[in-house]
Amino acid sequence: MLGYIDKIKEISERVLKEGTVEMVIGFQKGTLPMMNEPCFVKCSGDVQRLVWDSNCGINLANYLTDRKEKIAVIAKGCDSRNIVTHIIENKIKRDQLFIIGVPCNGMIDKSKIASMFEKEIIEVVEDQNNIIVKGEGFEETLKKGDVLQENCAICIHRNPVIYDELVSDMVEEQRDVDRYEDVRRIEEMEPDKKYGFFDDLLSACIRCYACRDACPLCYCPTCFVDESRPQWVGKGQDPVDIRTFHFLRAYHCAGRCTDCGACERACPMEIKVRTFTKKLEKDCLEAYGWEAGMSLDERPPLDTFRPDDPEDFIK
Amino acid sequence: MLFKNLMEHMGIEPDRVHFSWISSAESTKFVDVVNEVTAAVKALGPNKNFIIKAA
Amino acid sequence: MSDWEPKIVSFLCNWCSYGAADLAGVGRMEYPPNIRVVRVPCSGRVSPKFILAALRNGADGVWVSG
Known part of the structure; x- marks a missing residue:
């Protein structure tokens, strides 16, 4: 999941430089821990702002409604399904979109994590399977599987259903949930x-x-x-x-x-x-x-x- | 159908909302359904939950 | 509570159930007086908002008929 970002940046830079799209919609780091915010990149020099981690739970399909320009959008499984819904409902055209598909492993539940600690959380970093939460005078490692958003824990469509380019191989879908x-x-x-x-x-x-x-x-x-x-x-x-x-x-x-x-x-x-x-x-x-x-x-x-x-x- | 199910899910008694399909020639069916609906709602008693209290 | 009578808001399609109600009247048939009829041009006109609005404003039951 963390390795995706290089590929995301590379694709974004390429499509912006080639002029395939006028804008890339992705995520940038928010001002608070565990709060990534949507970001709109319009020139290839700005792609360094893009990030990808387990805090990208916002649905980016929300920003496509009635747009007229050509857009590249980073889409998890659920985002891609909402993009399909948007296309079916004529809120955007398929040929306006360049979909960067991201096979997803689930996003973490920020309020659940915040409620586990009494003190304020100052920094949250992650590796492949763990979330390390840091605050004043404490540091704790949580297993990512334990702090997933509820809908992610029971998700059975983690891979994008439509995409123009994938950033990695498909992840294994959850079964028996x-x-x-x-x-x-x-x-x-x-x-x-x-x-x-x-x-x-x-x-x-x-x-x-x-x-x-x-x-x-x-x-x-x-x-x-x-x-x-x-x-x-x-x-x-x-x-x-x-x-x-x-x-x-x-x-x-x-x-x-x-x-x-x-x-x-x-x-x-x-x-x-x-x-x-x-x-x-x-x-x-x-x-x-x-x-x-x-x-x-x-x-x-x-x-x-x-x-x-x-x-x-x-x- | 989805509407009715969600109403029920939310705790509104299923017998409060009825749907039917009656042709303009079916006056007997009309009377039957009125009787049925009235009886069902009567059995439930007044709607006391989902209602704006008079100010 | 024994003399309580329910109020049932009925959305009747002009061409179907409203016609049936008319016919019932012509035929002098008797039925309970608890329904309050709202004539709609088609039962497809009835939106979920209408049903909720009826209940919110004091109806004990709602009946939609095509």
Whole structure:
């Protein structure tokens, strides 16, 4: 994973110099540890800013919406699936893109690591399998496998599905992961208990909409929360308003969500917002055999009709 | 279907939301479904969770 | 609570269920008075927002019919 960066820089420099693209979207080091930020490189001299490590969890497909120029984008497995979704939804054209595919080993969960230490973390470095966390007066080595983001730990599409060039050989996909254990646990509850469960889950929400902004699928010109005539959802902290927001945000991602984890990563209150989208993802898989963003040739389930679509909910 | 499932998942009773398909010639089916829906909602009692409390 | 009657917001398609309701009326059939009908040009017009808005604003049930 760490060795990728030389190859990324080499490809980026080449495509910029040759004029194949006008911009490369990648990651640069952030100002805080474990917070890499997106970066837009426009001249080949600047490629040295690019980095690649286990903190590149932001979904770069988010920055492609409605762009007109030719762009090279660095794509992990989940990013590439979101790029496919973008192309299907006509948010960008395939021939505008030069996709630098990055087989991914999972990203680390910054809030999980931060919660493991009482003192402030000043520096985080990593080698192949370990994360070394340093702060004032302490230094500890963690196994990367133990601190992965939850969605990365259960990811079964680590390799990019479309790319123009790969930075390394494909990594081995995870098998035998139980992707929907937590969804099933909620499904088994009684309605009242479910309601209470989500009340607890959402009680911390401050309506900052970071989950929406981080999501590559959320590109409506006017989001339903900002519509005021009629106003579908209040702007305050009313629990019902909060729930309406989360419900509709998730529902708008039905059949499109790739479980990239950007929403959860962006949440400042550490709410497990993927709880909603994962249920939809599971249903799509079970009802329509659909996984979002796997192919350019297939239309998503919610904009096609097939005679064998499940309809037992209609009287 | 996804909508209904997610509502249920969130803890809204499944019998609160109904979908049906009735032709304009099927007045008997219409009456049957009205009866069915009303009975189902009645059995649940008032909607007390997902509702804006009057200020 | 025994005299409680539910309010059910019904989104009926102009061409299907609304017609059926009309026919039921012409035929003098009886059915419970709990439904509050909203006529829509097509049941495809009904967005999830509508259903949530109905529930949020005090409906006890929602019925969408094509």
